[in-house]
Amino acid sequence: MERRRVVITGLGAITPVGLTAVESWQAVKDGACGIAPITQFDPSDMKVKLAAEVKDFVPENYLPKPEIKRMGRFTQFAVVCAMEAMADANFTLDEAEADRCGVIVSSGIGGLSITEAEHDRGKERGWDRVSPFYIPTGICNMAAGQIAIRTGFRGMCSCPVTACTGGTNAVGDAFHYIRDGYADVMLCGGTEAAVTPLAIGGFTSMKALSQNPDPNRASIPFDKERSGFVLGEGAGVLLLEELSHAQKRGAKIYAELVGYGATCDAYHMTAPRPDGSGAAKAMEMAIRDAGTTPDQVDYINAHGTSTPLNDAGETAAVKLAFGDHARELMMSSTKSMTGHMLGAAGAVEAIFTALSLRDGYAPATIHYEVPDEACDLDVVPNEGRSADLHYALSNSLGFGGHNGSILLKKWED
Template sequence: MEKRRVVITGAGAITPIGHTAAESWQAVRGGVCGVAPISAFDAADMKVKLAAEVKDYAPEAFLDKKEAKHMDRFTQFAVIAAREALRDADFSAENADLDRCGVIVSSGIGGLQDTEEQHDRGRERGFDRVSPFYIPMAICNMAAGRVAIEAGFRGMCSCPVTACAGGTYAVGDAFHYIRDGYADAMLCGGSESAVTPLAIGGFTSMKALTAAEDPNRASIPFDAERSGFVLGEGAAVLLLEELEHAKARGAKIYAEMVGYGATCDAYHMTAPLPDGSGGAKAMAMALRDANAQPEDVDYINAHGTSTHLNDAGETAAVKAVFGPHAAKLAVSSTKSMTGHMLGAAGAVEAMFCAFALRDGFIPATINYQVPDPECDLDVVPNVGREAPLRYALSNSLGFGGHNGSILLKKWEA
């Protein structure tokens, strides 16, 4: 079967640095840091006091008050982003074959906030008195389900739960699903909202989060003083379409999606393979999938979490795949601005890659101060730069050893 071409025609997002896709991208261009003291709860007695929360968020500003009440925050974010993506794409359900339109939206943790609240309620009143909406609000797939209900998309509806790689899996799986002829359009991405006492405590206990108290020295990927990631929240949803389907309705196109690779380290619950070989295989697979050469790639949006193991291992992986060309690559981490949005991270970063290709702009790794010999790539320190870009790769490496890479190409009509 001939492989069909797939393009990005719509984008929506709500992130720690913007309430829309355009606002978030403008903040990336300006090097805005979304890290700040935790406001969701009183963290005074906790070791970790910083997070990258969605700022000034009021559900009723985006959603009907009654419908918002029956959605966990992560689902609210997904629905908000999906609505924006459809508006941005000027996509009309009335003119589409909705049986050939689907949804793949990831969440790594789901409705943890509601789980904590209902557990407290159960302890106080008895567990038979918890909300009847608890289960359908908390399960990870409900963001995908609500997006499908909202859009009326009746094709495949799924939720990859692959930790920090989930958003990339969602976008990559949607790309293959369209490319191989099973759908004409897919809403895909990720959503997460886990800035809660239990999540912060759990990640702190396993020493994954930084305890830094200066927002400008907390999420510092590739910096020698990095000491863990900053937990972020938010969502991004992209509308992917088969090229001829998009052209037939006169859609604008941000970028073409051309390659996807997914592998597993099969090594450790949380630690990546030290040599980065699992991630390297995913990158190489994405290149092969696109019939692209390493030298074609100009920019990599790295997983770049600001943990010692990830950043060093990912650097080794890039060198293994790209050889001498690695020295010419720009390899930045926008997590320096957004924090680590877990199941939403890969989707947000895929969106940033699409915008980078469209605008010819490479995002910076902000707040970078102390070089690390183990991370000696061009990390685009502190200030983004204008540059002609042809291909951009986005990496995600998750707990459980999940690795995902997607390759995007600049759209040229």
């Protein structure tokens, strides 16, 4: 089977550090931190009082009011990002066959805030009084569905629900779908809006979240004093195209997608394999899929959640996958700035990785202070770095043992 080449031609993002892909990337280059006190509800009686919320998002600035009422916050994020990616790519459906254009957008939790609100309503007024829009606005796949409705894309429309790996699985699956000839264009990514009392409480109870009240010391990947992740929200959507399809219409190209690997630890509900073997195999698979070698990878956008087990396990995985080259490459975590956006994380980080290649710039792991012998690779501490990047990997590791890695290559005409 012919393996077609796949490129990224459009980007859209809403993150805790910016309302567009351009704003978000500039904030990352500036080392801005999107972590602050929670504003979406009153957390005064809770242990965790910080989150990485999207700031100043006004849906009425992007969408008609009737549509807003039929979309959860996570879907609003995704649709707005998809429109941004389409505009950024200067793409319209007139330039493609609708049946060969698809959507794969992940969400780990979907409309949790809707579930919480409708549960309260049902308890108060009776269960038959729950909103008729509850199910169609709250289910995880509705972000992908609404994007397809809005764009007219009639090809495959899907929603990987693989926890924190979902965004990466969406991009990787879309890449393979185009590469293997099933589509010419795909909108792909992830979205999440789960800064809610139930989510914060649930993650706190399982001791996954940092309880540090200092925004500068809460999300500190690879730092010895790390104590958990900071919950974030937002979305990232990429427009992928088959290379000749993009070139025929004169599209600008950010980067080329060249490899994808997905594995499962098959080990524990929440903890990664301590030796990192499952994550290592996903990275090795992505590199083999690209037909390249580990020593050609210059930078890794790490999953890097700031939990004790994840960061040590991911470091071990990189050492296992890359051998001696692990100490030559750079590996940073942009979650130090954005917090952990769950199902949106891998998509937003894929965007950052593509822009890292375009700009020749490895973003920092900010607020890094105390080195950890278990995380002893070059984590690009505190200051981003200009570098000659040709290949870059983006990792995602999720509850349930899901591991995903995508390999991107710098675009050169």
